[in-house]
Amino acid sequence: AIMGKAPFIELCIEAGIPIPESQVVRSADEAQTAAEEVGYPLMLKTSRGSAGDGVVRVGSPAELLCGFDSLSTRLPLVVQRYVAGQVGSSSCLFYRGRLVMAVSSYKLNAWPGPFGPSSCRRMLDDGRLDPILGRLGAAAGYHGFGSVDWIEEHATGRLYLTEFNPRPTPPLSSAYAVGVNLVRALRGMIEGRPVPQAQRRPSEFRRIVHMYPQDVSRCIDEGDLGGLLAWLPGAASHDILIAEPLICLSYLRRFARAAWAKMSARDGGQAGAGERPIKSQSVRLASPEVSPTPRPHAA
Template sequence: MFNKILIANRGEIAVRIIRAARELGISTVAVYSTADKDALHVMLADEAVCIGPARSNESYLNMNNILEAAVATHAQAIHPGFGFLSENSKFVQLCEEMNIKFIGPSAEVMDAMGDKINARARMRAAGVPVTPGSEGEVYTTEEALKIADEIGYPIMLKASAGGGGKGIRKVSTPEELVPAFEAATAEAKAAFGNGAMFIERMIFPARHIEVQILGDSHGNVIHLGERDCSLQRNNQKVLEESPSVAVGQTLRDKITSAAVKAAQAVGYENAGTIEFLLDEASGNFYFMEMNTRVQVEHPVTEFVSGVDIVKEQIRIANGAELSVKQEDIHFKGHAIECRINAENPKFNFAPQPGKITNLFLPSGGVGLRVDSAMYSGYTIPPYYDSMIAKVIVHGESRFDALMKMQRALMEFDVEGVVTNIDFQLDLISDPHVIAGDYDTSFLGNKFLPEYLKEG
């Protein structure tokens, strides 16, 4: 097993990885920007190295500084968490060149699945259903108009090298396409340095269903069931649960088998997620993309499967076989995760950085977990993502989990900054959510208009 790993991330995921490593007897190195010198992950790690100023491109995206920190501290491996460099194949290659193990898939696999057009082609070849769309990258509005006319509206424009909701536009008519294409291209170029688009028919409304997979270097690939991530705002997930109320056992067998087939087709190694769109009316599902990293919402899968995904990532990177086989996985109960952000839902979810003057995290009882890097007196910097905590609950039934989440959110108290806790409490208490009657259109088209109208 590794003696020491470096965590190339910040916030709650860095804390999560440090705790998993410590339980495995592994020393940890935190990296931090000047804005994060008082962050919890810096305090918890065995060592900490400042890698630059507050701006991400000068610190958490600075490959040279991170690798220098790894070499200076004799770290044998780097865990990237999610975001930042977690899906950057160039960084993976640099790690390999410096004989530092990257805790994730290879650069080749990351490129194959990170480029959405190549990924779609690979999935088609493997027999995994994909949505109708463009065969290659689209660079001009003329090309886009022709392809959209062939596959039919509505369509989705997506950045070929994208992720995190960047460079995505929904287009319902030819009149909307040109300005949407230009805006998406500009956004993608700014975010990823690549403005290329691809086009696919929009399955909307739909269920956003994703399947957690694990693969090792010995050819073993398993799935850990599905998550329902349909409650989204601007293509960003707000609440996730496992299992999905929209997926019965027959469909579950089909969609998880497709996910395993997808991972096997590219020789996938480590933790990953295959994302699908489910058309509830027809029962058909379509490959959307693969995330070649640990997901924000991985804890709901850990609760229902009993598998510690982060520890499994570390073991796989160290060359071990998966600690469990598919027949060992038995799903139990229901789990829900709410993302807690420092933002104001009443003002277009504007970020609300600032100092936390008082903090009370919900606790008590079986099946409740809060993943966070907050503490009383901590100042949330304005430079990074606004997520400050995740509340995850597990119950014997979905109703048990819903009630436990309501109780947890009622107890959760953050003073000094505005958060979306009350918004999440209203959402988890909504009759449609309680009934499981929602899809990707629900939050934007139904819940938010009523929520904002109430003031």
Template sequence: MKKILIANRGEIALRIIKTCKQMGIETIAIYSDADQELPYVKEATFSFRIGEAPVLKSYLKTDAILELAVKEKADAIHPGYGFLSENAAFAAAVREKGISFIGPSAEVLSIMGDKVKARQTMKEAGVSTIPGSEAGIDSLEEAFTLANEIGYPVMLKASGGGGGIGMHLCESEAELAKVFQSTKTRAKTYFGNEEVFIEKYVANARHVEIQIFGDSHGNAVHLFERDCSVQRRNQKVIEESPSPFISERTRQLMCEAAVQAAKHVKYENAGTLEFIVDENEKFYFLEMNTRLQVEHRVSEFITGLDFVKWQIIAADGKQLPLLQNDIQQNGHSVEFRLYAEDPVKFLPSPGKLNAFTYPDMPGVLIDLAYEPGNTVSPFYDPLVAKIIVHAETRELALSKALYFLEETSIEGIKTNLPLFINILKDQSFVRGNYTTSYLKDHTFIS
């Protein structure tokens, strides 16, 4: 591959550009009217305006993106994450143009992108799934019947959902009735699919995911786990690896299950199997993310590997660079998603980033979406940067992270930086005693 179009924006676009530069690959960036001054636009080999700020008029304009890729003779399209990354129709259209799609096949995207189909497929692969509906639910009466069979509380979910969108915890029939139709409507709006389903809610759970890679030669490997239990509104805020909760035996079983699932669907490229783990370390398949994850840097730190490079190699039809026994887990890594948001209400706080200063420290990496002088747009996810810290042990990684964050200064916008500092001072987190309800159960800032 000599030229790759990046169908994304912000920090992930810049992340991909950096690896492409190291590999001697030219990059094509696309930008909306809101993003023309962002760092990734300047760093790409070529940059083109794709449309107005709203995503439907820019980053989701599939015809315009494909037209540009053909015109500029791109060898491949990297979708990043979000936007078109798990869109089966887009992946198929890319390949119909004779261009490589850096991701799995359209068939796999279609199966694993639908949570009901994914559950069925994982059962076929012998992977444990949470008790729940075996098909989409059409009516509230059907939802009531199933919820009563499973037992409250339950989770109502959009079949085509992701990123915490279209998910509701229901502890009674009244709550289920209240959100049933609105969840279907929201699912239709965001994912073009109004189908919903129900799963048993696992209390005091951990959210642990396994990074996997596959290639077109039938190889599949895991690159260990990430604990993503610190969440707000079902969206991850802090991720770390190794998990401070699971035992070595559970880690081994989860990794084996993830590879088993990848081989069952003949998976190619980067992917993640997400699991819910209960208090007794029994784990259940939650969903599969058929793309690069926001938190992939955590796993890159502990393995010493470049996942974007691996993606490009796999998409080019080559075998994965390493076999399972060659992949080692070293040290501890933790990532903080720095958002432009009110740290109390968790609401977006767009505006101009006037200053962003931080210490230069070994073992600390920052993936920037914005730089001082840029405006954080209200049209997109308010992620300003990812801060990833690595050290020999978890204790050292958390100490290093606390020092770094306390020495970081941001002016012009509100961020969740104070939240991270307070979490790092909380003994429950320091001891690794946290679940997916951690932020809901604790008030760090008032």
């Protein structure tokens, strides 16, 4: 029932789950009518897509027509009110529509691009989220792992759900940082017995977790040696077991190749075989703790 943004929006509207004002459209005329009701700026989204694919910010009727034309082969589309706020997500486990566990975090950095996967997250414990997530699971009758994207509006502090991914997503692997026992929860689900909510360590919330491979790729592409040092064992929190030697060797090898390509390009030579000049594409998203007036970000 929620395989895609369009059915997710329709389900939330029917169940009264908080989302930014949204409409599902299937033609340019419907998109224009929806835009007049939602107002500009707005977000135009394809029903299927991931890592920021098929998401366009629209600021005027002319941009709407251009955006619709570029996405017209991927109907239906979602016209959604633009929300200035802090983006986050909750990795969840549902048991036959019941919320078993949820691990939530703010998205601090994105790589590549403003709508790409997170490269750095801040763990969060917000008591308002679990009831909303529970209503979503019950309405969909969902069973298994899933990830819910949401945004906390700067002006009002309200939480709005924006998307559901019916699969485990990378932030799920950071659950250990706040003491959530995924193995126990998953085992209970497989055995078909009631599973209690996993215990958490309150002191670990607000911890910053670096995400692999996005943060490593960002450091490599931007030549951020200091950021790469955060990946040394014990230097920071990560979503993988950094002590794994094969993982360490793989990203060190990539860093060496990228550094050589950059030096070659700077000296007027050609990048190494199979390499292209590297451009920075990371985006740092404002955090409520980092700045008293965070930069607006789209839902």
